[in-house]
Amino acid sequence: MDIPFGFVEQWGMDTRRLRLLLELSRLGSMREVADEMHITTSTVSQQLAVLTREAGTALTEPDGRRVRLTPAGRRLAAHAVTILSAVEAARLDLDPGGEPAGQLRVAGFASAVRRALIPITAVLARDHPRVRLLIAEHEPFEAYELLAADAVDLALVYDYNLAPVTPDPSLDVVPLWQKRWALGVPTESDVDVFSAARDADWIVNSRNTADADVVRAVAGLDGFSPRFVHKADSLSLVQDLIVAGLGVALLPEGLALQPGVRMVPLTDPAIVLRCYAVTRRGRATWPALALLLRLLRAAP
Template identity: 65%
Template sequence: METRRLELLVALARLGSMREVADEMGVTTSTVSQQIAALARETGTVLLEPVGRRVRLTPAGRRLADHALTILAAVDAARSDLDPAAEPEGTVRVAGFATAIRRSLLPLLASLESTRVRMLIAEHEPAEALDLLAEDAVDLALVYDYALSPRTFDDRFEVTPLWKARWGLGVPAESAVGGLPAAAGVDRYRDDGWIVNSRNDADERVVAALAALAGFTPRIAHRADSLDLVQDLIAAGLGVGLLPEGMPMRSGVRLLPLREPVVLLRAFAVVGRGRAAWAPLAMVAGRLVR
């Protein structure tokens, strides 16, 4: 249905006269009559009935006029939403890994309270988040890779780097007796079990790369998604695993810095190609980068 015809129908319901509609809308009475007739053909419904020398809306015409108010309001809202000069308004759906949610998203929430933009946040590993983005189930994905094992993004996505963080090797405290060296090699742990992520293979690939440089193949002993659980497994003597520098270490765990090579996690904001101009998403993405 042509929205212009719906506007004429709404005006007719309000004014009750085609002449008054024509005067208000700046068209001829004939144009009003023709457009309402075309709308009746589009809907397959009789919209007008004669009353003496005038016409009035049929019950179906009045129902359509009621619907038209909602339809026209939605069209106006869509135009406003797409207007780059308008105040951003809408809900941005975000899928991201836990560290990025804590570090990047949560600090933004307070700054959004004074705006008309809201966020819906879901915790997902990178592959899951990118799948949701490809399916248009989310608007923004926060993902990561490691410099030792870079992720390849296909041309469906637009990618913006956010921040980087160094990771070290978490080991049982008793194995690090004598103090922490300036840089720890992984070769001393060639006979230990290794703990890797259960939902993402990025850190397993990094562990394999580190071990290959040291001349051995790591034995994957356990898989855990939670970094807190990784620490618990390490403290129990069940293996060693990668942990971020700056994370508080629980009793029984020591973090050895890795410098040759450095293990660097890189965080990215990813949106669907062509979607970055949507005002609410542009606001959130811009604040994330800043």
């Protein structure tokens, strides 16, 4: 008779009885099982009787003064090896004090991937080889959607101090780093303050509106409406467009500038990008995810 794996769910997965059956298959005696498990022989007998009723078929049969497993019992004992191994693996994987292990799906914007995730992969390979990062580059709104769909375990997102984003209350948000941004202009340009770019064409992100929102907010304080003409996601391409004289754009301070681009510092108001690590509520106790969050918080 085949033992259907699905009936395990109907028992409520009492792995203790499976353990007793597996030990009986190994030791061949209820008394030896009782000694091994530090319980009484009658307890072993009672629990195996319950297991037999749940299986709906005989699992043991008399063998002189001892018992032996029936063919169905041997098949279930073989299943028990797999079931108990999987349960133990899950316990170790989810134990807050356990060794981190597993695949971590991370969605993050390009700068965060370069700044933090790529260096962390080397740390994990050296110190935690059982943890593997699966990295996907996404803008914040895309990362939030993936997180909501449970398609990723962690999202690296950003907003600006002048265009804050309020995340869903079902999410846990960990602040990471901040970065000031400046105005990137052609080297020969005479723009020396934000307001001097009122007549310039602007280059903004092609997949996210955050930088356009910030430019619009600051321009409003200076009494003008910016003219958004070009869109580019890559900061390298943004610089190419600036060099070509096609417009101005926000760029992070400290960025390696191409020849033909210079930075105009912005101080009143300052524009600050803020990076966050976001997870679904209650997930951060998973050892692998908790480890990644610690490494991200420690990143320079």
